[in-house]
Amino acid sequence: xxxxxxxxxxxxLAVLSVLRDGPLHGYELARRIEQQTDxxxxxxxxxxxxxxxRMEQQRWIRGSWETSASGRRRRCYRVTPAGKKKLSPLRRxxxxxxxxxxxxxxxxxx
Amino acid sequence: xxxxxxxxxxxxxxxxxEPQDRREVIEELSGHLEETFEQLRREGRTENExxxxxxxxxxxxxxxxxRIQTARAxxxxxSNRVKQFWIPSIATFVxxxxxxxxxxxxxxxxxxxxxxxxPAVLVFYIPWLLAxxxxxxxxxxxxxxxxxxxxxxxxxxxxxxxxxxGVFLSVLPVALIVDRHVxxxxxxxxxxxxxxxxxxxxxxxxxxxxxxAYLFLSRHLTSGRVASQ
Numbered sequence: 058x059x060x061x062x063x064x065x066x067x068x069x070l071a072v073l074s075v076l077r078d079g080p081l082h083g084y085e086l087a088r089r090i091e092q093q094t095d096x097x098x099x100x101x102x103x104x105x106x107x108x109x110x111r112m113e114q115q116r117w118i119r120g121s122w123e124t125s126a127s128g129r130r131r132r133c134y135r136v137t138p139a140g141k142k143k144l145s146p147l148r149r150x151x152x153x154x155x156x157x158x159x160x161x162x163x164x165x166x167x
Numbered sequence: 168x169x170x171x172x173x174x175x176x177x178x179x180x181x182x183x184x185e186p187q188d189r190r191e192v193i194e195e196l197s198g199h200l201e202e203t204f205e206q207l208r209r210e211g212r213t214e215n216e217x218x219x220x221x222x223x224x225x226x227x228x229x230x231x232x233x234r235i236q237t238a239r240a241x242x243x244x245x246s247n248r249v250k251q252f253w254i255p256s257i258a259t260f261v262x263x264x265x266x267x268x269x270x271x272x273x274x275x276x277x278x279x280x281x282x283x284x285x286p287a288v289l290v291f292y293i294p295w296l297l298a299x300x301x302x303x304x305x306x307x308x309x310x311x312x313x314x315x316x317x318x319x320x321x322x323x324x325x326x327x328x329x330x331x332x333g334v335f336l337s338v339l340p341v342a343l344i345v346d347r348h349v350x351x352x353x354x355x356x357x358x359x360x361x362x363x364x365x366x367x368x369x370x371x372x373x374x375x376x377x378x379x380a381y382l383f384l385s386r387h388l389t390s391g392r393v394a395s396q
């Protein structure tokens with residue numbers, strides 16, 4: 058059964074998947090998602106940060122301030138064990154959704 | 168070049184977060200806008216065009232402010248409850264129960280009061296009762312220091328007695344059903360005596376320390392605030 062929070066789940070899945078490869082700050086995270094999806098998924102600042110704060114509150118990710126070599130302070134996010142645990146069911150839900158849509162479009166065009 | 172920090176600070180004015188949190192949000196968001204702007208410039212856009220495209224990251228700043236508040240405020244409600252209620256309550260409970268166990272094991276014999284015509288007896292562990300005001304004061308201090316409202320402070324102060332009351336209230340109905348051979352009058356008398364010895368007296372002792380501590384801390388804080396104005 059596909060959960061009701063599918064729309065929100067897309068963004069959460071994208072963030073958790075990318076952060077699983079290593080910690081990133083917000084701007085870098087948005088860029089990485091855009092690059093890895095060939096521009097199909099784009100996060101504006103307005104969409105990204107409320108979501109990051111919410112995911113942080115749910116303890117799926119954790120943010121900490123770090124200073125880069127250039128002296129710029131950035132808040133880096135990393136995925137927590139709880140976030141890793143959340144990733145598997147999210148992936149399953151999405152695989153199920155895509156399979157269902159695939160079947161549906163095949164029937165519609167068949 | 169645009170001052171992104173100032174732009175974000177102005178547009179998010181009224182963001183209802185703790186000052187430290189507000190500063191962090193402004194710093195994080197302005198950093199994001201600055202990097203967006205720099206990237207656009209590297210791509211060959213004009214400065215004016217880059218500023219416009221960077222600002223287009225946010226359609227409605229009021230909506231963004233509300234969404235950030237909602238996302239971050241929940242976190243505070245959670246952490247405040249832990250800091251203002253659970254940590255002081257658990258601390259008073261652990262100290263109280265540990266001291267009771269130590270009194271029972273190493274302390275002097277308990278003082279026992281028997282009531283005429285009532286088989287139930289009242290058992291006092293005097294060293295424990297004497298220590299409870301200090302534990303109550305500690306609970307009040309911890310809850311007050313975390314910025315807890317009076318309700319959280321007194322809940323933390325009385326938590327050891329409330330926990331025992333909870334046990335009494337859950338055990339009595341079960342005992343009435345299970346121990347059918349015990350006369351219900353005796354059971355009720357035992358319950359009342361137990362309530363007096365293990366809940367009401369400890370609660371009074373906890374309050375004897377917690378209430379003055381709370382009043383002292385409140386007055387101290389109020390005069391501090393008045394002095395700083």
